[in-house]
Amino acid sequence: MSTPETYDVVVIGSGAAGATAALRAAERGLSVLIVEKAHKFGGTSAASGGVIWVPNHQFTPNDDSREKSLAYLDALIKKPVKRDRLEAYVDQAPEMLRFVKSMGVPVSPAPYYPDYFPTAPNARVDRSVICETFDGQLLGPRFPLMREQYARFKILNRYAMDVMQFFAISTRGPGWIKTFLKMAWTYWSDLSTRLLTKRDRRFTQGAALMGHLYKQIFDRKVEVRLATKLDDLIVTDGKVSAVTVNSYGRRYNINARHGVVLAAGGFEWNQELRDRYFTVPGLTRHSSTPEDANRGEALIAGLKVGADVEHTESAWWIPTMHIPMESRSNFEDIVQAAFDVGRPHSVCVNRNGHRFVNEAGSYDEFGAAMVADQVKTGANTPCWLVFDATFRQKFTAGGIMPTILMPDRSIPPDWWDQYIFRADTLDALAAKIHVPTAALKKTVDDMNQYAASGVDPQFSRGANPYDQMFGDANVKPNPCLGPIGNAPYYAVAINLGDLGTKGGLKCDAQARVLDASDKPIPHLYAAGNNSASPFGNLYPGAGGTIGPGMTFGYVAANDIAARAGKV
Template sequence: MPSDKPVAELAHDLIVVGSGAGALLGAIRAADAGLSVLVVEKASLVGGTSALSGGGIWIPDNHDMPRAGLRDSIDAAFRYVKTCAKGLATDDRVLAYVETAREMARYLAQIGVPYRCMPSYSDYYPALDGSLPGGRTMDPCDFNAAKLGVKALGTLRPTNPGQLIFGRMGINAFEARSMLARERKSKFVLMWIMARYFLDYPWRRKTARDRRLTGGQALMGGLLTALRQRNITLWLDTPLQSLVQEAGRVTGVVVQREGKSVQLAARRGVLLGAGGFERNQALREQYLPQPTNADWTATPVGGNTGDAILAGAEAGGVLHLMAHSWGVPTLFVPKEDKHRAMFVERSLPGCMVVNAQGARFLNESGPYPEFQQAMFANHQQTGGAVPAWIVFDADFRAKYPIGPLMPSTAMPDNRLRKSWLNVVYWKGETLQELAQQIGVDPAGLAASAERMGDFARTGKDLDFDRGGNSFDRYYGDASVKPNPNLAPIAKGPFYALKLFPGDIGTKGGLLTDRDARVLQQDGQAIEGLYCVGNNSASVMGPAYPGAGSTLGPAMAFAYRAIAHMTGQPMALQRTDLLHA
């Protein structure tokens, strides 16, 4: 008779669970420290949610800021993140992050994944003490996929269609901003992107995927290349089943491989970096605000079901921040396997977001987590904000992309897919006709549009101060005066898209210390168990201090975890800040 006992395999120094940014950075750092490493990934593709992301990292006082003429300090960053965290992350962990992030970013460059700062991209809460109007968010430099190779590129999870031009061509954050803000150079930028892609015929004969990797593809393409250069073993289609403990210490894992349970020994430790639980409907209903639906998330289907979080909890780990997520409004697009996140289009002038009463209830240009939270709050009050509707007119439609809709100057309505009408977008010749189609109060919608017209003329949003800070204005249209985020909604036909309170991951998970060690109820660390990324409770608490607040900490704490695991824990430098 076959035995249910797991088959034992050779031991490694470190076993990494997951293949996102934090997981692979940890694996590479461990290999550079002389450890033998095995990476196990549940999915058949590498990269997790990181591969779908914009690839940005939030790095205070980073090495590239002086080039842009910017200055920062650890004490300012510490004050800012501490305020954002609202007491839901320990001060020493916050300090560990803001001190380590810049060293980790330098290490990324050393292993072939260089970043550059975004001088004008503001922190998300410009009014808070210690915030900066730009420079802390860093964007990955474009990565040549030829360094990875066509075969290995096929194992990297592709990005979202919305992050490619015409679903094919890569675009980095600087280029995206130029086009959305309708800068003078934007037409030339687009021409260059298209010419480069179509003239690269030798590469396109090999694969339909762009040679030029940008955003999360550049980050993960670079990390996967570095992983392969170090001959680190990577097992795909290998889900975690449980952790192995001996005398309270985690000494390995049990995984499923080729239909069998396999027990793997880890001499130094196990690093969990397998994402959050946003694809687990039962856990969502147990922990997250209601209503909640796993279909609304923008993360990979089949992944991020909380397996590693539950395994860590079974091993004695404490759960923290489980009611929080990295919220973002999302929309449904047929034939796409997941909802599409709407990060920036809502900042453009000439659109507004309303509830079933036709009333605005938020600053459309504000940080996306606050957008999601405002949807929940207004829905509790009115019952009409889930879903909400983003409404715009013919002028907006002609100028700007939104969701899967390219500007009508490039893609007029008669060239849109017929199946999208009344599914992806709704259209009415008048606001009243549109309101009736989407089930919104016509009088309320008309009043909101009229009030928006008044705000556009004066440049001041008296209700929500849209465009009143540097973050809002970053993705506005600089040619629109006096406020780049405000324009009338007056010219028919009128359009609407349906928005859900989605997310790009959950924030809650295993509580860790400043070295990414998983903590027990008594505050003591579980020996041999480390955890990073959305697998762990966020160091940012309930907030989102700036673009890159997920990937930055994931990799910085992986960097610290390996230092601790190899007997060289990183001491805090500015301990005076902990007692200020």
């Protein structure tokens, strides 16, 4: 057997957490290898919205502060968390952001993203940070090797959308047709890329963030080794000293002089771990992360060397639905329905026909409400999104496009009464989806009264800025409440989906993995979704997953560099 390779730092996983750890370590003068199980790099982050939640970033003058940020979090966190780790996040996240910007990653605040609990003390609208569009061709021959965005982030599975384009088109805001035509022109006029691939060279949202990060990583000659899976961690003299990896059946070791950073995502695609840890396990196939990617290999490897876990009972929830893949009807796509469930002219009900949540609230709260209602009634997971022809004309329902793009006549016949249900009356729709007719009609009647008054006395739908951001400004008096009375009526099943797992390896404020006695396992670090969230079960705002992932990747690299004498 050949002599193992040796690097100062081995990073497992190529998403935002791993990329930030690798970039910071390389900038501090350490030799770095990124190991990625998939055939493409970028991780779940490349297929995400790419938003980074960073309190008190001070990129623009404002009155946010460390104290206000912690007060906002303290008002919302509902379970014990490690205080020093939470404070380390609030303190280090702005430093991380300044670092990546200094490296050439163009990040800036998005002042249109309210915190997910806008009525909580010290909530703000400027803590979420986004990244400018990236020209994928700057990656050179690696351009096609970065994980591609899902169809949901593209129009007609072709034209990449940035956040503002998404808002304009999804809500049919002023100028949305012009926005779409400009996107199409940019795409088709790019002849050099069209000769190479169907993929849009405009990397937006999560792809933009990862494109910019990897441009800097590759400029620093850091290797990303694809199709290489972590099998085991090797401990020598009480320290994690190497990793055993597997590539196309070949197992070999790679030495790590100063540290291993586990940044390989959560365990949402491992049904055994979901059944072991989650309150309501749900199904792997309902996850909206890349299929069969995050199976918890890093978590399992950590457990083998004595690591502990925490906050593993739930995921970063998001409602999803499934539809057949285009031109491959025997296979199904999972499609996010995060904002569709709160649009006017619709209501979400459990299988008893009752509402259980403010449908326009954050997608994580929607999922948490599904879990709570399933525990209480046994009649959720899935629930139903019920809507009328007005909604159908204006909005998406998961993978069902508005009628201007997908009229009823164009929906494949095998979708009807399997993936989307339609009936001329609510009685007939209730019968098709096996929901009690009287209960569904009573719920719809209540919603119509709420639409007329503009007030939802049950769940306060549309009563705060976050809810209203995804409503319809043309609907009065409440943009999230529209009458449900324009036949035909429709329904789609909504699953308990996720964006990854909230819990994982227990870590301290330095991102060091802890054992059952809360002692660090020497030279082992974790960041991102294979580590436990510093917020416990809270999802504080847009980017509440990527923000901690990048921050603790940065913190881990700093701690490793300090031990290695790289100041």
